[in-house]
Amino acid sequence: MQIRRLEKHAHIDQVIRCLEQAFQRPYSEPRDRLWLDDESNWQWIWGLEEEGRIVGTYISYEVRVCLRGKAFRGHYLDALTTLPNHRNRGWIKEMMLRDFQDCRENNIPVILLDPFKHAYYRKYGFDTIADCKSLTVPWSLLSDIVPKSEGEDGYSVHFAKLSVDAYAQMAYAETRRRAFENAYYTEMIRPAPYENAVFLDRDLWIAIALDKEKRAQGYLLFTYENRVLRVQNQRFFTLRAFYALKKLILQHRDQVRAIKFDRVPADFPVDRLVHSYWQNGEKIEWTEMSSRMMRVVNxxxxxxxxxxxxxxxxxxxxxxxxxxxxxxxxxxxxxxxxxxxxxxxxxxxxxxxxxxxxxxxxxxxxxxxxxxxxxxxxxxxxxxxxxxxxxxxxxxxxxxxxxxx
Incomplete structure (x- = not known):
C-alpha cells in the first residue's frame, strides 16, 4: 500500500468511484467535473494505491488565507476518502500526516478543512476557527424600514441570473477580490476551478448593490425554493448597500413566505432587517453552522x-x-x-x-x-x-x- 500523486488520464474514473462511494451521490454535475477535468488540479490530488487500484483519495490544494487582515498561503484538505473495505486501518491518519509534513517542508503554515464530524479532526490538531450561522425570517417579521436615498447618494441594484450574465460574474469576482484584499472577516481564495464553479449553477440569482459610481458595494446570491428566498451568500461593504439589498428583498412581498440566509456573521445587522424577533406564533430561527477548521503545521x-x-x-x-x-x-x-x-x-x-x-x-x-x-x-x-x-x-x-x- 502506498500514497502517491495521481494522474488524470490514468486515475480519474477510480477517483470518481471513491468519491461516489464515500459521499453517496453521483459526481456527474458540471460543477463537480469542473475541478476534476482541469489538468492543473491534478498536482493536488493524491491516492492510496493497493496492487494498482486506488482505494482512497485526498486532495490538498493551495489556497490564499486571510486571518486578522494578514494574507498568507495555506492548504485546503478535501475529498478525504477510503473505500468501505479499507476503513478503520489508519489510512486516513497516514494520508493526513503525509500532508502535514509536506506543508511544513514547503513553509505552508496552516491546513484548513470543513469536516464531516468535528470530533474526528480535533484529535489530529484541527479546531473550529470561524463562526457561521443560518438565519430564517418569516415574512411577517421583516421590517419595511429603508432610509430614503436622496439624489446622487442613491444606490441601484443589478438583478440577474449569475450563470448567464457576464457583467454580474465580473462584479461578483471583483467584490470577492476586494473583500480579500481589505479583509474584515476570515477569507479564503481557492484555485480558479473551485472559484468559478458558482457560475455553473443555473438556478442561482444575484442582486448587486451599486453606488452612484456604479461600483459594486455588495451582493446577494440566492435561489427560490418552495416560496422561500434562500440567500446562499451575501456581502456588503456599506450600510447603504445592505439597505439597497433589503429593498430588493421587500419587492418579493407576494412571492415568498420567508427569507433564509444560509450564512451570516455574528455582527449581521438583524435589527435593521426585522421589526421583532417573534410575534403571533412566528419567530426568527438561528442555526449553528460553524464548519471551517484549521490545523497549524508550521x-x-x-x-x-x-x-x-x-x-x-x-x-x-x-x-x-x-x-x-x-x-x-x-x-x-x-x-x-x-x-x-x-x-x-x-x-x-x-x-x-x-x-x-x-x-x-x-x-x-x-x-x-x-x-x-x-x-x-x-x-x-x-x-x-x-x-x-x-x-x-x-x-x-x-x-x-x-x-x-
Missing amino acids: IPALLVSLADQDALARCPFGIVDPWLEVPEPYRPGPDKWTMSVATLAQLAAGYRSATHLYRQGMILEPGETEDAPRDRIWETADAPAVVKELERLFPPVTPFQTEKW
Whole structure:
C-alpha cells in the first residue's frame, strides 16, 4: 500500500468511484467535473494505491488565507476518502500526516478543512476557527424600514441570473477580490476551478448593490425554493448597500413566505432587517453552522505573520502537538504556560479570546495538563497577567467564514 500523486488520464474514473462511494451521490454535475477535468488540479490530488487500484483519495490544494487582515498561503484538505473495505486501518491518519509534513517542508503554515464530524479532526490538531450561522425570517417579521436615498447618494441594484450574465460574474469576482484584499472577516481564495464553479449553477440569482459610481458595494446570491428566498451568500461593504439589498428583498412581498440566509456573521445587522424577533406564533430561527477548521503545521511561519515578535518573546508559551515536533521557542517546559496546537488555531484566528480559552481550561498554567486542569473562577473579568498579554497579542475578532464550502 502506498500514497502517491495521481494522474488524470490514468486515475480519474477510480477517483470518481471513491468519491461516489464515500459521499453517496453521483459526481456527474458540471460543477463537480469542473475541478476534476482541469489538468492543473491534478498536482493536488493524491491516492492510496493497493496492487494498482486506488482505494482512497485526498486532495490538498493551495489556497490564499486571510486571518486578522494578514494574507498568507495555506492548504485546503478535501475529498478525504477510503473505500468501505479499507476503513478503520489508519489510512486516513497516514494520508493526513503525509500532508502535514509536506506543508511544513514547503513553509505552508496552516491546513484548513470543513469536516464531516468535528470530533474526528480535533484529535489530529484541527479546531473550529470561524463562526457561521443560518438565519430564517418569516415574512411577517421583516421590517419595511429603508432610509430614503436622496439624489446622487442613491444606490441601484443589478438583478440577474449569475450563470448567464457576464457583467454580474465580473462584479461578483471583483467584490470577492476586494473583500480579500481589505479583509474584515476570515477569507479564503481557492484555485480558479473551485472559484468559478458558482457560475455553473443555473438556478442561482444575484442582486448587486451599486453606488452612484456604479461600483459594486455588495451582493446577494440566492435561489427560490418552495416560496422561500434562500440567500446562499451575501456581502456588503456599506450600510447603504445592505439597505439597497433589503429593498430588493421587500419587492418579493407576494412571492415568498420567508427569507433564509444560509450564512451570516455574528455582527449581521438583524435589527435593521426585522421589526421583532417573534410575534403571533412566528419567530426568527438561528442555526449553528460553524464548519471551517484549521490545523497549524508550521508554528513560527504562522506567528511571524500575525503577531509582534518582540512581544511574543516577552510572553513565552509552549505548544503541545502529539503529531509533529514542536520547534523552539515553542516547546513545552516545566516553567511555561502551554496550550494544544488546536487551541493555538482558535487563538491565532481570533475565534476565541485568551481569557475565554483560559477559563475553559484550554490555556494551562505551568504544571497543569489538559486532562487535569486546576479549577477556574468562572464569573470574573480578571485573568492572570500572561493571559492578558496573550489577549493583547491576539485580540478576538469577528471570525466569519465568508465563502460556502
